[in-house]
Amino acid sequence: MESLLPERQFSQKWHIKGLLTVVLVILILFGSGQMTGVSTDFSWDQFWQILIKMTQPDWSYVSAIVTPILETIQMALVGTLLGTIIAVPFSLLAARNIMKNAVARGVIRFFLNLVRALPDLLLAALFVAIVGIGPMAGVGALTVFSFGMISKLFYEAIETIDDGPIEALTAAGANSIQTIVFAVVPQVFNQFLSYFLYTLEINVRASTVLGYLGAGGVGLYLSQTLSLFRYDRTAIVILAILVVVIIVDGISNRLREALA
Amino acid sequence: MASQTGTIQVKDVSKVYPNGTVGLDHINLDITSGEFVVIVGLSGAGKSTLLRAINRLHDVTAGEILLDGADITKAKGSQLRVLRRNIAMIFQNFNLVKRASVARNVLAGRVGYYSTFKSTFGLFSKADKEKAAENLNKVNMLDKYYTRADELSGGQQQRVAIARAMMQSPTVVLADEPIASLDPKTTKMVMDDLQHLNRDLGMTVVVNLHSVPLAMAYATRIVGLRAGKLVYDKPIAEVNEHDFDGIYAEAGDKE
Numbered sequence: 130m131e132s133l134l135p136e137r138q139f140s141q142k143w144h145i146k147g148l149l150t151v152v153l154v155i156l157i158l159f160g161s162g163q164m165t166g167v168s169t170d171f172s173w174d175q176f177w178q179i180l181i182k183m184t185q186p187d188w189s190y191v192s193a194i195v196t197p198i199l200e201t202i203q204m205a206l207v208g209t210l211l212g213t214i215i216a217v218p219f220s221l222l223a224a225r226n227i228m229k230n231a232v233a234r235g236v237i238r239f240f241l242n243l244v245r246a247l248p249d250l251l252l253a254a255l256f257v258a259i260v261g262i263g264p265m266a267g268v269g270a271l272t273v274f275s276f277g278m279i280s281k282l283f284y285e286a287i288e289t290i291d292d293g294p295i296e297a298l299t300a301a302g303a304n305s306i307q308t309i310v311f312a313v314v315p316q317v318f319n320q321f322l323s324y325f326l327y328t329l330e331i332n333v334r335a336s337t338v339l340g341y342l343g344a345g346g347v348g349l350y351l352s353q354t355l356s357l358f359r360y361d362r363t364a365i366v367i368l369a370i371l372v373v374v375i376i377v378d379g380i381s382n383r384l385r386e387a388l389a
Numbered sequence: 390m391a392s393q394t395g396t397i398q399v400k401d402v403s404k405v406y407p408n409g410t411v412g413l414d415h416i417n418l419d420i421t422s423g424e425f426v427v428i429v430g431l432s433g434a435g436k437s438t439l440l441r442a443i444n445r446l447h448d449v450t451a452g453e454i455l456l457d458g459a460d461i462t463k464a465k466g467s468q469l470r471v472l473r474r475n476i477a478m479i480f481q482n483f484n485l486v487k488r489a490s491v492a493r494n495v496l497a498g499r500v501g502y503y504s505t506f507k508s509t510f511g512l513f514s515k516a517d518k519e520k521a522a523e524n525l526n527k528v529n530m531l532d533k534y535y536t537r538a539d540e541l542s543g544g545q546q547q548r549v550a551i552a553r554a555m556m557q558s559p560t561v562v563l564a565d566e567p568i569a570s571l572d573p574k575t576t577k578m579v580m581d582d583l584q585h586l587n588r589d590l591g592m593t594v595v596v597n598l599h600s601v602p603l604a605m606a607y608a609t610r611i612v613g614l615r616a617g618k619l620v621y622d623k624p625i626a627e628v629n630e631h632d633f634d635g636i637y638a639e640a641g642d643k644e
Contacts, residue, residue, distance in 0.1 A: 293484030297550075300444050301557055302474030302501030303508075304467075310509045311497045315489040 182360035183367075190365045194350060198369050201346035202377075204264050204339070205332040208271025213325050215276050220283030221309060226292055244277035249335045253344040264345030267336055274335070275328045282324040283317070290316040319388040326381040333377045337370045394457050394475075395422045395560035395593035397443060402452030402462075404438055404617075412438040413449065414617040420610075422560075425587045426595045427608035429621075429636055434614040436597040440563050443595070444476045445469065456561065474501035477554030479564040479583075483546040487539035491530065491549050494538050495521045498556030517556075524552040528582055544575025551582050555590075562586055564596040568603070580607050601633050 140146065221227050223241060228234045252270035260266050294312035303311065340348020347366060354362040397420040404412040413435050420426055428436045441447040443454055445461050453460045461472050477498070485494045499517050500508045507513075513521075525531045528548040538546060547567060554562055564583060568576040584607055587594040598604050604611055611628050613621025613636035621636055 291484075291487070293480065293482050294486045296446060297478070297480065297484035297553075298497060298500070300446060300473060300476070300478040301498050301553075302470040302472075303497075304470060304505060306505045307500045307503075307508050311489075311493075311500060312486060315486045315493070319488070 179360050183364040185361055186364040186368065187359070187361040188365070190362045191369070194347065194366060194369050197340070197347040197350055198373055200264055201267075201336045201340070201348070202333060202373060204267040204271060204344075204346050205329060205336045208268045208336070209275045209279075209325065209329045209332050211268070211272040212275030212277075212328070213279050213321075215272070216280035216283055217321075219276075220280045220287060221313075223280065223284040224287035226288055226290070226295070227309065227313065241277060241280050244273060245281060247273070247277070249274045249339070250342065253339045253342045257343045262343040262345075266342075267339045267344035267346055270339060270344055271332050271336060275332060278331075279324060279328050282328075283321060286317050286320040286324070287313060323385045323388050326385055330374075330377055330381045334370075334374055337373075395591075396420060396455075396457055397561060397593065397595070398455040399439070399443070400453050400455070402439075402442060402449050402454060404435075404442060404447065405450045411617045412447075413442065416452070416614075416617075416619050418612065418619060418622070420593060420595065422593055423587070423591055424593055425584070425607060425609045426593075426612055427604040427610070428595065428597050428612045428614060429599070429601065429604055429633070430614035431637060432599075435617040436614055437565050438617075439614065440478075440565050440595065440597055443561075443563055444473050444478055446478075470501060474557055475559050476561045476563060477557045477559035479547070479550055479554055479562065479567045481566040481569045483543070483550045485538040485546055485549060485553075487537070489538060491525065491533045491536050491538055491541070492518075492521060494549055495525060495553045495556055498553035501557060521552070521556060524555040525549070527555070527585070528552050542575075544571050544578065547571060547575070547579050548582060551579070551586075555586070559592060561593045561595070564594070566597050566599065569599065576603070583607070601630075605630075 219237060219241065223234060223237045225234065228237070249270055252273050253266060256266035256269035260269060290313060294316070295308055298308040298312045336346050336348070337351070338348045340346040340350070341352045343349070347370065351363065351366050354360070354366060397418070399416050399418040399420075402413055402416045406412055416435075416439060418439075428439065430436050438447055442449050443456075443461070445454075445464075449462055453462050455461075456472055456476065459468075459472060461469065464472050486497070489497075493511075496511075496513050496517065499513065499521075502517075503513070522531060522534065525534060528551050530545060530548050530552060533541060533545065533549070538549065541549065562583065567583070568579050571579060580603060583594055583596065586592045596607075605625070605628065608625050610624050611621065612619065613633075615636055621632060623632070
């Protein structure tokens with residue numbers, strides 16, 4: 130019987146494009162592995178040794194770790210909060226529907242891109258050099274880091290709002306700040322909160338390693354125990370970080386679901 | 390709300406969009422205090438453009454628009470905001486803040502009378518809160534005072550928008566196809582609300598409509614636009630059903 134189905138082209142029938150892409154990606158993976166020397170010197174002995182030591186955690190170390198891990202959380206909180214506060218005006222100035230002047234918007238966005246180009250570890254190193262070793266450096270690094278991230282998330286949220294209320298407020302004789310307060314903020318407030326929590330989540334994770342560079346928090350203990358080969362204690366630090374991250378994730382997910 | 394104010398004089402106004410489309414073509418229109426003017430015409434005839442030029446949501450390319458003698462096309466800053474404050478606008482899509490309460494939406498209509506500081510922190514006077522309740526009562530929406538706007542039906546939202554418009558204590562009310570997305574029953578309620586603003590509160594009302602029967606039922610004067618030109622302008626007493634054939638003449642040919 131004649132089929133009514135239209136004939137597919139040869140390339141469509143055998144998914145040539147898809148197959149070629151997969152082959153290409155595999156080739157690139159192998160190629161870059163070869164070039165960067167991924168396969169060299171992996172010591173299974175060393176690996177097992179560390180793993181075995183880590184499976185016998187030194188539980189007495191927990192009490193020593195409580196204070197620094199609290200400091201880590203505090204750093205993340207303060208840093209995220211400061212970054213968010215600074216990000217709000219910048220995100221308004223970077224949003225297409227609020228800032229009509231394309232040149233000014235371009236300048237602001239360029240600046241934000243610059244800030245975002247700095248990785249958190251580099252920021253931590255910079256702040257350690259500026260304010261010295263201690264949690265203040267961590268707070269500074271996290272402030273700048275969350276500022277860059279949040280301002281982008283915020284201005285993209287602002288650009289998705291319904292412009293109708295803005296028009297209505299303009300028509301009612303409101304000035305630009307009143308328009309923002311009455312027509313923009315209520316539309317984005319929940320999204321803002323949700324992004325704040327998301328960034329806090331990321332910052333808690335990030336701040337655990339900032340201590341490596343002397344920027345305060347539990348990261349210092351991570352590097353100390355590692356360099357003393359006390360893997361039983363490293364295990365405790367990692368477990369503590371895990372617990373904190375899971376708790377913060379859980380709280381933030383709950384809150385964000387409630388906000389959505 | 391003295392009935393001597395609320396005049397609109399549109400003098401030789403043209404609007405050409407940046408892409409070359411002519412929105413308005415030498416429009417002259419003199420609206421006196423207390424009129425209920427309905428503007429009819431095909432989609433794209435320039436009805437919205439004209440309405441939005443009156444409160445300057447759109448800039449015009451030429452001509453002037455006087456509101457009680459003050460030219461809004463050249464007004465700046467606070468002068469422009471004060472002129473806008475006297476002109477309330479009602480939109481096809483209601484343009485309420487859906488996540489905010491009815492009360493806050495209605496009070497937003499009053500911000501033109503407040504300083505940035507006071508309005509930012511929601512420091513509305515007791516009198517204005519009373520006024521908000523009173524205006525919501527007029528459109529039978531007082532029981533929804535604390536309800537979030539997105540929980541209301543389309544017709545209810547439009548009535549809240551009318552209450553918001555009343556908060557401005559305007560002399561002129563512009564309505565851009567206020568009933569285009571409403572069912573017949575709520576259409577009547579909304580049109581009656583507009584009539585109330587006109588008859589009982591003495592506001593000048595200018596409405597864009599598609600429906601000729603509604604225009605005939607509510608207007609004191611009907612204005613027709615076609616392709617950006619003013620092609621028809623008569624008080625309701627002289628309006629004849631067949632007149633509309635001219636305004637909508639090209640409906641069959643073009644669409």
